[in-house]
Amino acid sequence: MSGEKRIRAILAGLAVVAARPGEAAQRLTREKGKPLVGVLPYYAPEEIAHAAGMLPVGVWGGTADASMAGHYFPPFACPLVKSALDLALRGVYDGLAAMIVPALCESLTFFGQNFRAARPDIPFVPVVHPQNRRTPEGVAYLRAEYEKVRDRLAEIAGREVTAADLDRAIGIFNDHRRAMRAFLEEAPRHPSLVSPRVRHAVAKSAYYMDKADHAALVGELTGLLKSLPEESGAGKRVVVTGIMAEPEGLLDLFEEVGLEIAADDLAQESRAFRTDVPDGGDPLERLARRWSLVEGCSLAFDPGKERNRILLDLVRNSGARGLVVLMMQFCDPEEMDYPLYRKEFDAAGVPVLHLEVEPRMSLEQARTRLQSFAEMI
Amino acid sequence: MYTLGIDIGSASSKAVILRDDGEVAGQAVIPVGTGTTGPERALREAFAQAGIAPEDVGRTIVTGYGRVTWQGADRQVSEITCHARGVLHRMPEARTIIDIGGQDVKAIEVDPDRGFVRNFVMNDKCAAGTGRFLEVMARVLGLEVEGLAEVSETSARTVSISSICTVFAESEVISHLSRGEAVPDVLAGIHQSVAKRVAGLVSRLGVRPPVVLTGGVAKNRGVVRALEKELKTEIRIAHSCQLTGALGAALLAREDLSKI
Numbered sequence A: 001m002s003g004e005k006r007i008r009a010i011l012a013g014l015a016v017v018a019a020r021p022g023e024a025a026q027r028l029t030r031e032k033g034k035p036l037v038g039v040l041p042y043y044a045p046e047e048i049a050h051a052a053g054m055l056p057v058g059v060w061g062g063t064a065d066a067s068m069a070g071h072y073f074p075p076f077a078c079p080l081v082k083s084a085l086d087l088a089l090r091g092v093y094d095g096l097a098a099m100i101v102p103a104l105c106e107s108l109t110f111f112g113q114n115f116r117a118a119r120p121d122i123p124f125v126p127v128v129h130p131q132n133r134r135t136p137e138g139v140a141y142l143r144a145e146y147e148k149v150r151d152r153l154a155e156i157a158g159r160e161v162t163a164a165d166l167d168r169a170i171g172i173f174n175d176h177r178r179a180m181r182a183f184l185e186e187a188p189r190h191p192s193l194v195s196p197r198v199r200h201a202v203a204k205s206a207y208y209m210d211k212a213d214h215a216a217l218v219g220e221l222t223g224l225l226k227s228l229p230e231e232s233g234a235g236k237r238v239v240v241t242g243i244m245a246e247p248e249g250l251l252d253l254f255e256e257v258g259l260e261i262a263a264d265d266l267a268q269e270s271r272a273f274r275t276d277v278p279d280g281g282d283p284l285e286r287l288a289r290r291w292s293l294v295e296g297c298s299l300a301f302d303p304g305k306e307r308n309r310i311l312l313d314l315v316r317n318s319g320a321r322g323l324v325v326l327m328m329q330f331c332d333p334e335e336m337d338y339p340l341y342r343k344e345f346d347a348a349g350v351p352v353l354h355l356e357v358e359p360r361m362s363l364e365q366a367r368t369r370l371q372s373f374a375e376m377i
Numbered sequence B: 001m002y003t004l005g006i007d008i009g010s011a012s013s014k015a016v017i018l019r020d021d022g023e024v025a026g027q028a029v030i031p032v033g034t035g036t037t038g039p040e041r042a043l044r045e046a047f048a049q050a051g052i053a054p055e056d057v058g059r060t061i062v063t064g065y066g067r068v069t070w071q072g073a074d075r076q077v078s079e080i081t082c083h084a085r086g087v088l089h090r091m092p093e094a095r096t097i098i099d100i101g102g103q104d105v106k107a108i109e110v111d112p113d114r115g116f117v118r119n120f121v122m123n124d125k126c127a128a129g130t131g132r133f134l135e136v137m138a139r140v141l142g143l144e145v146e147g148l149a150e151v152s153e154t155s156a157r158t159v160s161i162s163s164i165c166t167v168f169a170e171s172e173v174i175s176h177l178s179r180g181e182a183v184p185d186v187l188a189g190i191h192q193s194v195a196k197r198v199a200g201l202v203s204r205l206g207v208r209p210p211v212v213l214t215g216g217v218a219k220n221r222g223v224v225r226a227l228e229k230e231l232k233t234e235i236r237i238a239h240s241c242q243l244t245g246a247l248g249a250a251l252l253a254r255e256d257l258s259k260i
């Protein structure tokens, strides 16, 4: 098979996983003979589930009408938690061995409480990250939280989770993060092969595949892409930031109006792969130290507002002409950061487009904005 | 060689034909928009006025809400770019452009150095503050949209409308009328309501004078005055305010031709 043909085959396979995450997860558990654990965003210690012989899968909500969740949430809860709870109520997560829920924002905290009430039959594993994450006490506290997660998952799995299991899982996840970073760096050089939708599918599929398998495929993909010449690229490059780049129809609009993604700062994509678990010592402590190393994320307390600089550098260093903010509706953490970095971007004269997104948004309005932005930059 | 700009909105269809010296050879506004016979009628009228046939046109650009589905243009450009282009052609001093269309409101900041769009905002999800809002209210008051400004001239005071939602505002207007409030006073309240919505949107962008208003609603002096009050600045009305989008499209088509 020629390089380009193989690239297209890998991308098509990953696109199928991203388009039907539920089916992909079912296939995964069947093929590997291991139970699935649902993992809500963000920064959950998925390595522990993996070390316990389980398969962590991402729970990021969906695009269906979240009418059943209206019973539990006020109308101003973010669509991610509303649709995730709706899917839980509709039985989509039946059969999960557990649900890991970090409480990194109010919506997730409420999700945890509601999920527990709505689905008492699915073991609920909460994680509370400390906001003072860089102090020794913060790390010790999070280590203690992760110890509880380990014990609970070990109990559910009916097996011991040793330090060696954890070290092995950390190695696999770090390798995967490295593979993803290498891909995301290479992708903008090949806009005709890696369109915005395809790029998103590669990142999203990571949540519904075995991490080692995904890393191997993505590694092969990046190698093949590197062997091709860089395309000149007819489009205009932008950086996207926010929680996630959905609905996917939005990404088709990027392509339609000639916008290429130079880099992203999305919680579901680059932010999830940016920080490795550090080397050395007790594995649970290493996992806890990862949280202290996270930078430039709306979910991680950032008194110096590093995100402003990180985002501006990202735009400048990636050769992008502007920033597209995909603002998840009712997302407090992202909305809190926006005016601060917007001010810096305005002062630096870098164009910014703010688009409020939700799974069932009208793409007509978005088209005009994206097109006008593309014409403007 | 002639160029053609066609602006297919949600409520009206507009066409402008330019001669190669940049002068307008023909133009038309038909008060029905995308999905109707409006675009074809606007074209027919503009061609008749210009006295030319479609074959005489070297390049066509379509803009407006219906731009994506309309076949027959060489390319499509967003309304924001076209309005800015159209306004700046006639009023190069403009710094802020407000376009109030049938179902959306756009505020555009113009870059004084490059003479082009620097930033813009649009209304989200809601038709309050748009032409459609005024149409609904005109129907409740039993008036023609074109006659609203004249009626509101005679108002002695403003009866405020507090509902933002078009449907609730409609029932609020009905209850004001049934309580015996005078039609011109209620109408002044409706104009104020539109102005407040638009001003709220524009303030997200920042008001940099001179402010120029385009779109069909710009013909309503009642809204213009209310908006001047809200924004605390004088508002200039774009020449042929309904046609600035189509004019911008025709100008961009002319620029395309000069590049080919």
Ligand code: SF4
Residues within 6 Å of the ligand: A041, A078, A079, A080, A081, A104, A105, A106, A107, A108, A243, A299, A328, A330, A331, A332, A333, A334
């Ligand atoms: S961070 Fe934002 S999008 Fe994510 S769960 Fe919290 S409120 Fe929802």
